[in-house]
Amino acid sequence: MNRANPDAIDESKTPPSGVDFLQLDPAARADGVGVTDWLTGELRVAIDDGRLPVGTKLPATRELADGLGLSRGVVTEAYRRLGDEGRIRGRGRAGTLVEAAARARATPPAGRSAPGADAAIFDRAPAAGLVDALRELPARIDLSPGRPDLAAFPRAAWLRAERAVLEELPAHVLGYPDASGTPELRAAVAGWLARFRGIIVDPGEVIIVAGVAQSLTLLAHLLSRSGVDRIAVEDPGSLGARESLRAWGLATPPIPVDDQGLDVAALDASGAQAVLITPAHQFPTGVALAPERRHALLDWARRTGGLIIEDDYDAEHRYDRAPVSALRCLDPDLVCYTGSVSKTLSPALRIGWLVPPARLRDQLAGLKRDTDLGNAALPQLVLAQMITTGALERHLRQLRRQQQRRRDAMIEAVERHLPGAEVHGAAAGVHLTITLPAGADDVALAAAALARGVKVHPLSWHAQRPGPAGLVLGYAATPGAVIEEGIGIVGETLADQGAR
Known part of the structure; x- marks a missing residue:
């Protein structure tokens, strides 16, 4: 096996024709597609189309690697990518579980209106309770600032600390x-x-x-x-x-x-x-x-x-x-x-x-x-x-690495879909701000984006004096693939407004 290439098939094993789990077969992948990209894509599609519903426990990395005749590093990397996207999450001894599909929140909860029906919130002048009211509105993609990744809460570390406290209390x-x-x-x-x-x-x-x-x-x-x-x-x-x-x-x-x-x-x-x-x-x-x-x-x-x-x-x-x-x-x-x-x-x-x-x-x-x-x-x-x-410090280090990847994904998405926008404040924090080209109306843009299922803050909400139009965008709680989709929708919305 070529250990310098994590995408290599492990020739020291006798690779089977496939496995029962999702009927995965590395030999069936398209020409030119690396095995890591193939495995990540197969698992992603299975999560999003419901074959792997939320809560499903995935095979252990070694088990799946052995079954497919692959390097364990291939499976580990595929799981890491899906974790960054928010689709799966490791739960310690409980294993790796499906966390969410990309469009799991596309349908609003029973008794709630569709996201577009709530865009009228932007008709209100900034005042007490407005940020809280926006926080409560449903949206398929939420890029509001100030949102931490709640799924990253260190449950195992918290439970260990809680047990230690109660034993000595x-x-x-x-x-x-x-x-x-x-x-x-x-x-x-x-x-x-x-x-x-x-x-x-x-x-x-x-x-x-x-x-x-x-x-x-x-x-x-x-x-x-x-x-x-x-x-x-x-x-x-x-x-x-x-x-x-x-x-x-x-x-x-x-x-x-x-x-x-x-x-x-x-x-x-x-x-x-x-x-x-x-x-x-x-x-x-x-x-x-x-x-x-x-x-x-x-x-x-x-x-x-x-x-x-x-x-x-x-x-x-x-x-x-x-x-x-x-x-x-x-x-x-x-x-x-x-x-x-x-x-x-x-x-x-x-x-x-x-x-x-x-x-x-x-x-x-x-x-x-x-x-x-x-x-x-x-x-x-x-x-x-x-x-x-030191548990909090370890958690913070892990969180920084994840947040940096998501920040980078947002900057790249802004460059692709909002080429006239300027990015501010990206070196730190859990959000970044973009200013928009002259003539843009950030409140109208935020309202239209919410009607399409994407929640953002207009920069003008946070200002008391006239200033440039812009958006305040949170990335800490949103996987990279979802950030890409959300910024793409914002870009389409801005283009549509400019065309009118």
Whole structure:
């Protein structure tokens, strides 16, 4: 056998004429088709046409390789490709199972309208609840930003951590927890921030919260109670974060963002007493706040007594650029830092952290206690176990590799199907932004794409001032083949609009 060629037939074996499983026969493949491409294609078609329904257990790689007279590497590579496409997933001892067919969501659930009937959501002006409303709408292909790959949740690692916690758990821990978080998780988070974000913090300074959304709620409550009536936000910036602040009666003056990040001079002129910023990977443009802007922003806070709120929402997800340190590293007294595991593990866990300046810590801890008496302790202890044993770091490394492949697939699809579009912010994160040629209407494009079964965010939704038309596109939760199809539909839709 030629081991330099993984597509080779293993001549050390006596290859049978085929196997019972799907009646696969390598000898029947078309001329010029590599055996890996052939096997991947045969399995893909069988999944999509229903011969291998969701939940079906596939043969072990060695078993299928032996039956077909192939190198095990051929089968392993075919399974890897199908895994990247989201069709199958390894489940440890449970084996490799069929996860989804390419068009498994083509028919909306019973009682729901077809996707096109919901495109009228784009007739509404951006306002509170709009992002949540769009999230709930059915779509065959969902390219919304901010969606992690929920199927990648490390179930086996979580179960091992949960078992280890429960085996050692003293009974008294089952009582009411410390409202600021369990000591174990606060210590684990402090270690995680030191290793991955360069933040040196004592565990006692960390407050465990129900995601970044609760951090913003606590800060909005505290600031509004102390007389602050406005928190400046990046423009473009997160619609959801903006509406969360407005729900507390706070104005959100827009501060322009350019290729260096937030315009600090414009912030100074706004008269705002606080600013919400995403400096490591700005949402949605993806720019990193330039060093000179960082120092200018800290000077603004010292001079005015303003508060910098740093939302580090996806900083760990970087691919081909050097890490960008957290802003809080430069001056802990001026920056209130917040992050979560929503993009790395799952938003369903509702676990995040808030690291405020020392002067605000007791007040925010009191607000957290008065709000909900603290997060559930057991998930905190399991997450702490995941962090301290290295399981979370291993999961993050695997996730990065998958997300980079999907990001590359999206960039290639944009280049093929949207040749006039410009890609922004692709070096990190779980989404990228494209700006469209002059004259494009991103809201109309998003509505028309949804009518064809593809869900995207118009860039103008996330802006308060006029700006270029574009789309904000998530790739982390979508297999490459589905990304290709979705971007193709968006390209066709844009071409149809231009032809009218």
